Amino acid sequence: MTDKNGFFDLSKTGLTRRTALKGLAAGAGLAVAPGFVRYSQAQSSAPVKIGFQSHRTGIGAAYGRWYEKTTAAAIKAINAAGGINGRPVEVVIEDDGTDPARGAEVVAKFATQHKTDIVFGTLFSHVVIGSAPAAGEAKIPYFVVSEGHHVASTKLNRYVFQPGITDVKSQIQSMAPWISANVGKKVTMIYPDFAFGYDHRDYLPPALKAQGADVIAQIAIPPTESSFTKYFPQIPAETEVIYHVMVGPAVLTFVKELGEFYGSSRPQLFGFIDSLEATDINSPGLEFLDGSHFWEGSPRYAQPDDSAAQKAYRAAVGIDDNGAAVGDPKDVSTAAHMFGCWETLYVVKKAMEDAGYKGPEDRAKLVEATEALTAFAEGPEHPQGAKTFNGKIHQCFGIQNISKVEGGKLKVVHKTKIEDGLYEAEGDYTTQAL
Amino acid sequence: MHFGPHLLLATLEGLVTSAVLALTALGLSLVFGVMRVVNVAHGEFFMLGAVLAWAITSAIGGHPALGFLAALVLAPLIVGAIALVAERLVLRRLNYNPEATIVATIGMLYIIQQLALTFYGPEARPVQPPFSYRILLPWFGYSGYKLSVIAASALLLIGTWLVLTRTKIGLIMRATQYDSETAQAFGIPVGRVYGGVFALGAMLAAVAGVLIVPISQAHYLMGQDPLLLSFIVVIIGGLGSLRGTVVAAVLIGMSDGIISMFFSPTLAKIIATLLVAMVLVFRPQGLFGTQAR
Numbered sequence: 234m235t236d237k238n239g240f241f242d243l244s245k246t247g248l249t250r251r252t253a254l255k256g257l258a259a260g261a262g263l264a265v266a267p268g269f270v271r272y273s274q275a276q277s278s279a280p281v282k283i284g285f286q287s288h289r290t291g292i293g294a295a296y297g298r299w300y301e302k303t304t305a306a307a308i309k310a311i312n313a314a315g316g317i318n319g320r321p322v323e324v325v326i327e328d329d330g331t332d333p334a335r336g337a338e339v340v341a342k343f344a345t346q347h348k349t350d351i352v353f354g355t356l357f358s359h360v361v362i363g364s365a366p367a368a369g370e371a372k373i374p375y376f377v378v379s380e381g382h383h384v385a386s387t388k389l390n391r392y393v394f395q396p397g398i399t400d401v402k403s404q405i406q407s408m409a410p411w412i413s414a415n416v417g418k419k420v421t422m423i424y425p426d427f428a429f430g431y432d433h434r435d436y437l438p439p440a441l442k443a444q445g446a447d448v449i450a451q452i453a454i455p456p457t458e459s460s461f462t463k464y465f466p467q468i469p470a471e472t473e474v475i476y477h478v479m480v481g482p483a484v485l486t487f488v489k490e491l492g493e494f495y496g497s498s499r500p501q502l503f504g505f506i507d508s509l510e511a512t513d514i515n516s517p518g519l520e521f522l523d524g525s526h527f528w529e530g531s532p533r534y535a536q537p538d539d540s541a542a543q544k545a546y547r548a549a550v551g552i553d554d555n556g557a558a559v560g561d562p563k564d565v566s567t568a569a570h571m572f573g574c575w576e577t578l579y580v581v582k583k584a585m586e587d588a589g590y591k592g593p594e595d596r597a598k599l600v601e602a603t604e605a606l607t608a609f610a611e612g613p614e615h616p617q618g619a620k621t622f623n624g625k626i627h628q629c630f631g632i633q634n635i636s637k638v639e640g641g642k643l644k645v646v647h648k649t650k651i652e653d654g655l656y657e658a659e660g661d662y663t664t665q666a667l
Numbered sequence: 668m669h670f671g672p673h674l675l676l677a678t679l680e681g682l683v684t685s686a687v688l689a690l691t692a693l694g695l696s697l698v699f700g701v702m703r704v705v706n707v708a709h710g711e712f713f714m715l716g717a718v719l720a721w722a723i724t725s726a727i728g729g730h731p732a733l734g735f736l737a738a739l740v741l742a743p744l745i746v747g748a749i750a751l752v753a754e755r756l757v758l759r760r761l762n763y764n765p766e767a768t769i770v771a772t773i774g775m776l777y778i779i780q781q782l783a784l785t786f787y788g789p790e791a792r793p794v795q796p797p798f799s800y801r802i803l804l805p806w807f808g809y810s811g812y813k814l815s816v817i818a819a820s821a822l823l824l825i826g827t828w829l830v831l832t833r834t835k836i837g838l839i840m841r842a843t844q845y846d847s848e849t850a851q852a853f854g855i856p857v858g859r860v861y862g863g864v865f866a867l868g869a870m871l872a873a874v875a876g877v878l879i880v881p882i883s884q885a886h887y888l889m890g891q892d893p894l895l896l897s898f899i900v901v902i903i904g905g906l907g908s909l910r911g912t913v914v915a916a917v918l919i920g921m922s923d924g925i926i927s928m929f930f931s932p933t934l935a936k937i938i939a940t941l942l943v944a945m946v947l948v949f950r951p952q953g954l955f956g957t958q959a960r
Contacts, residue, residue: 291888294789455932457892459883463680463928465807466673485793486883493801496808517731517795 280323281316281585283308283578284343286354286364291331292456292481295511296356299567300378301326302558303574304354306549317582318590325349333363340364344371350593351376351581356570357480358383358428365389372667374599376581378573380404380530382432385628387660391667394603394627397577398530398570399620399654401432407633407653408528409440416501416526417473418446423464424478426453433478433505454479461487465494478505485512485519492521502526506533506569506636506643513557513565515641522638526646529634531617532556533568534643546575546616555642572617579614580606580622597667603627604663621651625661630654672806673928681924682917683813683882686820687875689916691893692900693827693909694871700907701844701864704758704768708775710894711783712750712869716742716876717885718783721792732797735881742877743870750869754862763861776890783887796881816878823874828909840864844907899939903946905956915954918942 285304288297304324312321325347329336336355343349344367351374355361358381365383368375369390376394377384382402384395412420420441424430430453438448452467461483468475479487488508491499502525514522533556535547550571551559558564580603588595588602604624611619620631630651636643695709719742724734753775761767800811831837842850843860851857875893876885883889900919904911919939926935946953 290784290789295791298790458932459889459892460680460684462809463677463924466676466928481791483791483883485791490810493808493810496801496803511790516793517799 278320280321281318281590282347282349283322283324283581284340284347284349284352285324285326286329286336286339286343286352286360287326288331288356288360289326289328291329293331293357293360296567296570297328297331299511299571300354300356300574302566303550303571304578306551307575307578310549311578311582317585322582329355329360329364331357331360333359336360336364337367340367340373340375341371344368344373348593349373350590350596351599353577353581354378354574356380358432361393362389362428365393368392372596373593374596374603376577378570378577380570381429382436383428385623385626385659387626387658387662391600391627391662391665394580396580396603396606396609396620396622396627396629397575398573398629399631399633400628401429402436402656403628403630403654404528404530404633405433405436406440406656407649408635409437409446410444410653411635411647411649412474412476412503413441413444413446416503419469419471419473420446420448420476420503421450421452421468421472421474421500422448422476422478423452423454423468425480426455429480430478433476437476448476456481459483459486460490462490462494465491468500472500474501474503475499476503477508479508480510484508484510485516488512488522489516489518492518496521504528506530510567510569511565513563514638514643523640525638527636527638527643528569529636529643529645530569531572532634532636532643532645533566534636536645540611540616542611542613542616545613546572550575576609576615576617576620580609583614600667619651621655623658625663626658627662669806672804674925675804676807676809677925677928678921679809679813679924680928681921682817683920684923685917685920686817687879688893688896688900688920689824689913690820690875690878691872692897692904692916693824693912694868694875695897696901696904696907696909696912697840697871698865698868699901701840702758702763702861703765704763704865705765705772706865706868707769707772707894708753708779709772709868709872709897710890710892711776711779712746712872712890713876713893714783714885714887714890715746715749715779716873717794717880717889718787718876718887719745719873720877720880721794721885722787724794731795735794735797735877738794739874739877743873746873747866747870751862751866754865758865759858759861780887780890787885787887789887791884791886793884794880810882812881816882819878820875823871824909824913827871831909836863896939899943901953902943903954905953908953908955911953911955 287301288294308322308324316322327339327342329339340352343352352368353376355377356379358379361377361379362383369392374392378398380398380401382400383389384393385400424433434451441448450469452464454464504527506527506529535554552566553559556566556568584599584603588598590599606622609615609620618632620629622629632651633649634645635647637646691713695706698704698706720738723738723741727734727737757771758768761771796812802809802811839855839860842855843857847857900912900915904915922938923935
């Protein structure tokens with residue numbers, strides 16, 4: 234078994250079969266010997282392992298990068314304050330490539346190879362939907378920081394939670410009255426042609442209808458599209474409001490082309506900040522956004538009435554008053570979503586402590602303890618604002634911000650209340666077997 | 668919007684797509700025509716052009732046009748050099764064997780993509796257009812830069828045509844394409860011609876990448892779409908035929924612009940694929956291709 238250069242010639246290494254067998258036997262003996270219990274002390278001091286499914290590559294990369302920064306900051310704060318149940322927390326990161334199939338593989342890898350206690354992370358709805366069955370199969374709690382209605386719809390399974398960020402159905406419902414009263418009543422929607430976009434497509438029309446406003450056209454755009462001008466003629470002339478929500482690398486192009494198309498004589502614009510996350514509002518071509526409105530989960534720009542907790546959170550994550558990385562004004566954050574990572578990790582900490590969580594054998598207890606949570610108070614652990622949590626649908630409800638673009642900055646002009654976004658539960662995860 | 672302006676916008680969008688597609692597909696067609704190499708990594712040279720354009724424009728300050736012009740010159744040169752090295756190191760050692768080069772260029776595709784991911788990162792990054800003039804039509808506004816892309820592409824295509832038909836370099840290339848063994852017998856350094864053609868093909872894709880980047884940002888995965896469309900164009904137009912490539916690019920670009928605007932983008936893709944199937948059944952050498960001997 235040697236090649237001509239002798240690279241694979243083991244005979245020269247001095248490792249004989251006898252020594253190899255001896256070594257193996259000694260190793261095996263040591264492992265089974267009484268007294269050699271590697272985790273005899275682990276119950277109290279081995280780290281809690283959190284598997285972080287991150288969009289490191291693919292179209293969600295900008296979110297992934299900031300989700301990682303926020304998570305690192307939260308873990309640092311949690312560990313500095315004594316960890317979870319007195320144990321340090323350790324994060325294992327795997328790239329899901331913003332791809333559902335890869336997402337499911339990553340969840341399985343966390344469960345079987347890294348043996349993490351839970352899986353955490355990820356934003357894009359198709360990855361969450363693709364990964365959820367793998368989490369349910371492995372019976373590993375899967376805490377997502379997505380935004381879609383997929384968790385709250387109870388179409389996934391009992392192991393999937395979204396406790397740190399509100400869902401689209403709730404966001405839309407709480408903002409529709411403001412849109413109809415302040416922006417306009419004839420609305421044309423432009424949304425991405427996949428699950429996250431469908432939440433907007435399905436829930437905005439009834440929410441606006443209830444306010445006496447109408448969706449007069451719906452334009453779905455494939456997620457891989459990189460040029461949008463050709464869709465704009467479908468916008469009816471009588472449109473008063475263009476409601477836009479685009480995601481992925483082409484967002485800047487979308488807004489720029491909208492500007493080229495309309496110039497100053499445009500309808501009112503109301504956008505989800507997803508159309509501009511991680512993008513500098515002062516990028517060339519975006520001047521025409523001045524005066525338009527955006528939904529923001531958490532404000533990108535520091536606001537005059539920011540709480541002490543919000544300021545501390547911003548400092549910990551490392552973003553300046555403009556929502557860009559401290560020291561690099563070009564590295565704009567995904568501030569409207571990434572707070573969800575911070576808050577979700579504190580929910581995990583609370584639930585693990587409530588459950589007296591010791592290790593993977595307590596995963597079912599952790600699920601039940603999370604379902605038992607009802608409210609999170611605003612503060613250092615929840616800097617975005619107070620939230621309620623519905624254990625039956627595994628979804629939290631919180632406040633939303635509506636911001637206006639003024640002088641190249643986003644200024645919060647309206648905050649909704651938690652009650653504005655509440656809706657009837659569509660099912661009950663707690664009836665599913667663990 | 669009324670039918671007239673709607674059609675006008677569709678036509679403009681279609682022409683921009685056609686212009687970029689013609690450049691990219693021409694590179695692919697040249698490489699196949701002369702070398703008989705199906706370059707699956709062609710889209711990555713397009714992506715490299717865009718990514719390098721971002722790097723060059725962000726390194727050069729001042730007016731955006733300065734950086735952009737520098738990128739328009741430097742990015743294709745760098746990409747051409749990379750392609751030349753790849754050709755010497757990989758394709759030549761495989762003796763341009765058709766099956767082996769397909770697998771090798773697939774490997775190149777992944778290597779280039781991963782290197783871009785490693786050094787450039789996964790973000791989509793914008794590049795400022797050299798000028799931002801908005802042409803105001805009565806019904807809508809249109810980007811002046813997009814129109815200039817059509818003009819630039821037309822100039823480059825005419826330039827390539829002149830080189831191929833009116834210069835000695837073109838003559839040598841055509842001789843090599845016609846019969847490489849006889850060309851070699853007449854003292855044409857076929858190996859060097861192959862290296863040059865491969866680099867030229869990559870450079871055409873890179874120019875297309877530089878032209879597109881102020882419209883649609885640089886991203887490490889952006890090479891996939893143009894590759895597929897280029898293959899469609901090259902099959903319809905006929906391999907190695909410049910005229911066929913241009914006609915097919917206009918056909919595909921316009922149908923993409925108009926059908927996807929009035930009906931749906933999926934239908935445009937379906938029709939393009941159907942067209943490929945039809946061409947392969949009824950005219951396997953392509954609309955303007957010559958019968959293989």
